[in-house]
Amino acid sequence: MEKLLKLLAITSVAHGSAIKLSAAAPKDASDPIPEAFVSYSIEFASFPDFAGMSPAYQPHQLTMLICSGNNSSPNTFSNNLLNNLGNLTGTKPYIRVGGNTQDYALYNASLPYALNGTINPSKSPDYPTTVFIGPSYFESYNTWPNTKFIHGFNMGLGGKNSAGWATLINTVPLACKALGGGKLLWWEYGNEPDLFSTSAQGAVRPSDWNEATYVSQWLNGTRAIKAALQSACPDLTSNSTYGYLAPSFAGTGNHLKPVKTFQSGITADQDIKLISSHKLVSPLLL
Numbered sequence: 001m002e003k004l005l006k007l008l009a010i011t012s013v014a015h016g017s018a019i020k021l022s023a024a025a026p027k028d029a030s031d032p033i034p035e036a037f038v039s040y041s042i043e044f045a046s047f048p049d050f051a052g053m054s055p056a057y058q059p060h061q062l063t064m065l066i067c068s069g070n071n072s073s074p075n076t077f078s079n080n081l082l083n084n085l086g087n088l089t090g091t092k093p094y095i096r097v098g099g100n101t102q103d104y105a106l107y108n109a110s111l112p113y114a115l116n117g118t119i120n121p122s123k124s125p126d127y128p129t130t131v132f133i134g135p136s137y138f139e140s141y142n143t144w145p146n147t148k149f150i151h152g153f154n155m156g157l158g159g160k161n162s163a164g165w166a167t168l169i170n171t172v173p174l175a176c177k178a179l180g181g182g183k184l185l186w187w188e189y190g191n192e193p194d195l196f197s198t199s200a201q202g203a204v205r206p207s208d209w210n211e212a213t214y215v216s217q218w219l220n221g222t223r224a225i226k227a228a229l230q231s232a233c234p235d236l237t238s239n240s241t242y243g244y245l246a247p248s249f250a251g252t253g254n255h256l257k258p259v260k261t262f263q264s265g266i267t268a269d270q271d272i273k274l275i276s277s278h279k280l281v282s283p284l285l286l
Contacts, residue, residue: 036148038085039094044152045101045128048114050078051140074143082144096150096245098191100124100201103156104131107167114140123201133171138178148185150245151175153225155190156204159217172225176233184236186243186273189221194249194256211260218246218266226271243273250278 042050052074086092101117108116111134118130141149153171157164176184190196197209205213222244229237236242247261258277266272 036089036091036094038089039096041096041099043099043101043127044097044105045115045117045131047097048137048140049075051075052078052143079144082147086146092146092148094148094150094185095144096152096188098150098152098188098248100191101127101129101131102152102188102191103154103158103204104129105133105154105167106131106157106163107170108132108134109170110134111136129201135174138171138174141175141178141183147183149179149183150185150188151179152188152191153221155193155218155221156196158190158221160204168221169224169228172228173232176229176236180233180236184241186245187222187225188245188248188276189218189225191248192250192278193218193247194251194254196255198255209255211256211264214247214256215261215264215266219268222269222271243271245274245276246272248276248278252277 082092082095111132114134114137116132116134117128119125119128120130123129141151153175154164154167158168159165193205193214196205196214197203197207226237226242229242247256247258247266249256249258249261252258
């Protein structure tokens with residue numbers, strides 16, 4: 001906070017004015033750090049490793065990542081880091097489980113381990129683009145006490161083929177039961193859908209993909225999620241417990257535009273709790 005205030009002062013001086021900083025905050029000042037000011041996004045395919053599922057590589061098959069284990073083997077190192085940040089800021093960081101691989105993840109009920117991911121170097125050298133998750137994937141949500149999560153559902157394949165749609169319907173009960181008891185922050189349906197038709201890893205929508213079509217598919221998917229929640233976890237369907245991080249675009253200048261998306265009616269169900277837009281920030285700017 002001290003560095004931020006100094007930066008503001010320097011910026012002001014550069015524009016021809018000065019800001020005098022008091023040694024103490026005014027009595028009526030609000031808390032300068034909001035709840036969970038420091039939070040993190042963890043790639044969907046990496047979450048079992050960060051949270052407690054120990055990764056094991058198959059011999060002679062370096063493109064295959066298998067995450068196995070259960071909630072009896074938590075990653076205490078990660079949890080200690082989160083606890084330390086929580087002690088400093090007053091709130092343990094929120095964790096978004098999502099990213100590119102959430103839109104590749106298909107559910108396999110018979111998978112004996114949490115996740116099976118295959119890296120295709122021609123698509124992406126640093127994360128798997130063929131991803132299967134099993135029931136034990138959701139045990140990772142039990143390894144970090146007093147942590148709130150955003151869980152990302154697969155819209156990339158979920159709105160494209162029957163396997164993706166079945167994954168959405170079949171994983172809602174698993175996710176909501178794992179995130180009951182106050183662990184759920186919000187849901188997310190689709191990561192960076194503004195790139196679905198232009199992705200370097202392979203387009204999952206046609207070239208005429210537009211805001212109206214996206215909104216139609218998003219509403220269809222989120223309504224299916226809510227219907228599944230009403231059956232499996234009805235306590236997570238009230239206005240205080242049900243909502244989304246959206247639209248989770250990669251930026252403001254891509255194929256889909258945020259303003260047009262909202263004009264197309266993405267807020268029809270009044271269930272967007274946090275507006276999300278991604279942007280890479282150079283470390284030199286921090």
